[in-house]
Amino acid sequence: MGCAANHRPSTVQQDFVGQQITPFKTEIPMAGRSALNSTSGGRTHVRVVVVGDRGTGKSSLIAAAASESFQENVPALLPPTRLPADFYPDGVPVTIIDTSSSLESRGRLAEELKRADAVVLTYACDEPMTLNRLSSFWLHELRRLEVKVPVIVVGCKLDLRDEHFHMSLEQVMSPIMQQFREIETCIECSAANLVQVPDVFYYAQKAVIHPTAPLFDQETQALKPRCVRALKRIFILCDHDIDGALNNAELNEFQVKCFNAPVTAC
Ligand SMILES: Nc1nc2c(ncn2[C@@H]2O[C@H](COP(=O)(O)OP(=O)(O)OP(=O)(O)O)[C@@H](O)[C@H]2O)c(=O)[nH]1
Numbered sequence: 001m002g003c004a005a006n007h008r009p010s011t012v013q014q015d016f017v018g019q020q021i022t023p024f025k026t027e028i029p030m031a032g033r034s035a036l037n038s039t040s041g042g043r044t045h046v047r048v049v050v051v052g053d054r055g056t057g058k059s060s061l062i063a064a065a066a067s068e069s070f071q072e073n074v075p076a077l078l079p080p081t082r083l084p085a086d087f088y089p090d091g092v093p094v095t096i097i098d099t100s101s102s103l104e105s106r107g108r109l110a111e112e113l114k115r116a117d118a119v120v121l122t123y124a125c126d127e128p129m130t131l132n133r134l135s136s137f138w139l140h141e142l143r144r145l146e147v148k149v150p151v152i153v154v155g156c157k158l159d160l161r162d163e164h165f166h167m168s169l170e171q172v173m174s175p176i177m178q179q180f181r182e183i184e185t186c187i188e189c190s191a192a193n194l195v196q197v198p199d200v201f202y203y204a205q206k207a208v209i210h211p212t213a214p215l216f217d218q219e220t221q222a223l224k225p226r227c228v229r230a231l232k233r234i235f236i237l238c239d240h241d242i243d244g245a246l247n248n249a250e251l252n253e254f255q256v257k258c259f260n261a262p263v264t265a266c
């Protein structure tokens with residue numbers, strides 16, 4: 001078993017799959033994120049359903065997100081868990097639904113999935129078989145059940161991953177993400193070491209509140225025409241001196257208007 005320091009967590013986002021761009025997280029300064037509240041699309045609530053193979057770490061992940069601590073003995077099935085409105089910068093509470101993957105719970109699972117705004121689909125980083133099961137079972141099952149919401153794939157128990165057989169998350173997930181465009185983001189985390197735990201539900205919430213589908217065509221991997229027109233319009237509005245480029249002052253004004261934070265030098 002390795003220690004957390006050896007296990008660098010990473011994320012891969014769907015927008016970049018198939019493009020030769022290194023995956024990264026778009027970071028908006030915390031101070032500026034509140035400016036996005038008004039763009040939560042009128043949503044007052046997000047419901048995230050957590051599914052995945054038995055023992056992959058679903059309940060521990062939820063408990064760790066809610067309590068910011070790791071408990072060895074979590075109940076097999078947690079009651080609905082609510083992350084309050086102030087938990088994330090968008091100011092929208094998240095309800096997390098734990099599920100059981102036992103055969104007798106399949107009906108219940110399907111019911112919960114029908115009411116989901118986003119799905120968190122787990123595998124265990126120390127059990128490659130659970131990763132294979134994403135494409136051999138779970139993602140097909142979600143399609144069969146006509147679950148048409150964003151999916152966040154989460155590799156749990158990052159602290160237990162065997163570094164000898166390690167491939168990057170991007171290498172592992174890119175083919176799966178190309179086949180299943182409903183996967184919005186992939187992320188690795190460790191409930192035991194509290195690494196990237198809140199991030200999981202942040203990405204789930206973000207996928208619902210700030211959906212990519214109206215902006216980006218997953219099939220063609222291109223921005224949608226109306227999005228391009230809107231971006232051009234924004235550019236024109238920002239380009240005060242009409243020289244076809246945004247200078248520092250214009251860029252700064254745009255940043256302040258959108259994110260309530262000035263551009264800062266790196
Ligand atoms: N080392 C380590 N162990 C973990 C982590 N997350 C969960 N576990 C352990 O893995 C086992 C299974 O975790 P659970 O959270 O019960 O998994 P689950 O997916 O809810 O399991 P079922 O409800 O049975 O489907 C437990 O012994 C946890 O303590 C982690 O991040 N690191």
Ligand SMILES: [Mg+2]
Nearest residue numbers: 058059076077
């Ligand atoms: Mg459980």
